[in-house]
Amino acid sequence: MRSAIDVIRAKRDGQRLTDDQIDWVVDAYTRGEVADEQMSALAMAVLLNGMTSEETARWTAAMVASGETLALGGLPMPTVDKHSTGGVGDKITLPLTPLVAACGAAVPQLSGRGLGHTGGTLDKLESIPGWRASLTAEEVRAQLREVGAVICAATAGLAPADRKLYALRDVTGTVESVPLIASSIMSKKIAEGAESLVLDVKCGSGAFMKTLEQARELATTLVDIGAANGVRISALITDMSVPLGRAVGNALEVAESVDVLRGGGPTDVVELTVALAREMLQHAGVSDVDPAEVLADGRAHEVWREMIAAQGGDPDAELPQAQHRETITAPASGTLTRLDAYAVGLAAWRLGAGRARKEDAVDHAAGVVCLAKPGEQVVEGQPLLELHTDRPQALAAARDTLAPAYEISGADARSTPLIIEKVTANRS
Structure with a gap:
């Protein structure tokens, strides 16, 4: 007879869990046969003792098997997806999704x-x-056939084991476990049903993984899981020490994304969007089109408009505007040598752009606009940062958060390449 205690003890003692143990404990937890406190103990044992790549791949497969998968077969074009581990100003999904669709995937x-x-x-x-996030599986498939692109919330039936475990990890101090992070990400992506996947693993102050070593470990684990589950996959490790683009905040980032889709926008957003598009198209077997040209000539913007309209949104509607704005100016002349991504993201959160709890509402107009970026020359009194909010009482806290976030000096800014390295499934 199987027992949760036996599985917990095995991992507590540093043993490799068998496929049967993994399949059983994930299924039993999903059904409520294994209690939260037992899964909490197992998650802590995994955090402390780790998992082999084989265990992690099997754990992921078991979470996929806990629910339904999107049946994407029968589409007239190959399917490919992208996942980012998250950062500040990371709006790349918005221009990237219609761009890759405009290229033929x-x-x-x-x-x-x-x-x-x-x-x-x-x-x-x-x-x-008017835009809506919740679509049924059939609506997702129909929109992919008609438009080629969809951005929406995961349907309730995808990887329910992950949904339960994710909430548990958040309150038991086990969020940092790389096997559990990786299996959480990949279970949803595999259940989604795309044939190929490109990962954007962020590294730096504004990312979950602060160091290159941590980012490389996560990227390698993710790629290994995907390859073990039959997904064509690779990862780009990208810099998140500085905010991406100039806009940080919901409506502000949408506006900047539309600028990119119209052939403009910040150079770093364009660079990363095109680099990820090329990687995705390579996996999808689309080699006869240059995504940089498709982005520049407006074809991707047309797909964006179709995608937004298909989900009830008005692509021509005015976006929310903040009622209160405040500018932070340069205290001296020189080169802006640092602009800390974490501090900018935290300031935007304090202004209302983010949430502290899942049930909190966000202020869609709130955020921070970076009027100068590292490497640029500034003069004393020049605007550096613009704060947007509908909560004027939040301005002081945002100012305090940003005070140590930037540096101006006579020296040149040290630059980290935006794309640090690539991780592939055959990595040695």
């Missing part, structure tokens, strides 16, 4: 909401009047 992008200093894709899109 279908993109089923199931996204989430923000918590803390990192923004959520669904929160950003919900700043567009």
Whole structure:
């Protein structure tokens, strides 16, 4: 007879869990046969003793098997998705999804909401009047056939084991476990049913993984899980020490994304969007189109408009505008050598752009605009940062958060490449 205690003891003592143990404990927990306190103990044992790559892949497969999968077969084009581990100003999903669709691949992008200093894709899109995040599985398939692109919330039946375990990890101090992080991400992506996946693993102050070593460990684990589950997969490790683009906040980031789709926008957002598009198209087997050209000539913008309209949104509607704005100016002349991503994200959160708890509402107009970025010359009194909020009482806290976030000096800014390295399934 199987027992949760036996599984807990095995991992507590550093043993490798068998496939049968993993399959049983994930299924039993999903059905309520294994109690929260027992799964909490197992999660802590995993945090302390780790999992082999084989265990992690099997754990992921068991979470996928706990629910339904999206049946995406029969589409007239290959399917490919992207997942980011989250950051500050990370709006890349918004221009990337219609861009890849405009190039000839279908993109089923199931996204989430923000918590803390990192923004959520669904929160950003919900700043567009009428746009809805919740679609049925049939609506997802229909929109992929007609438009080629969809960004929506995960349907309730996808990987229910992950939903239960995710909430448990949040209150038991086990969020940091790389096997549990990786299996959480990949169970949803595999259940989504895309044939290929490209990962954007963020590294730096504004990311969950602060160091390159941590980011590389997570990226390698994610890629190994995908390959073990038959997904064509690779990961780019990208810098998140500085906010992406200039806009941080929901409606502000939508507006910046539309600028990118119209052929403009910040160079770092364009660079990463095109790099991820090329990686996705390579996995999808689409080699006869240059995503940089498709982005520049407006074809991706047309798909964006179709995608937003298909989900009830008005692509021409005015986005929310903050009632209160305040500018932070440069205290001296010189080169802006640092702009800390975490501090900017935290300031945007304090202004109302994010939430402390999942049930909190967000202020779609709130956020921070970075009027200068590291490496740029500034003069004393020049605007550096613009604060947007409907909560004027929050301005003081945001100012205090940003006070140590930037540096100006006579020296040149040290630059980290935006794309640090690539991790593939055959990595040695």
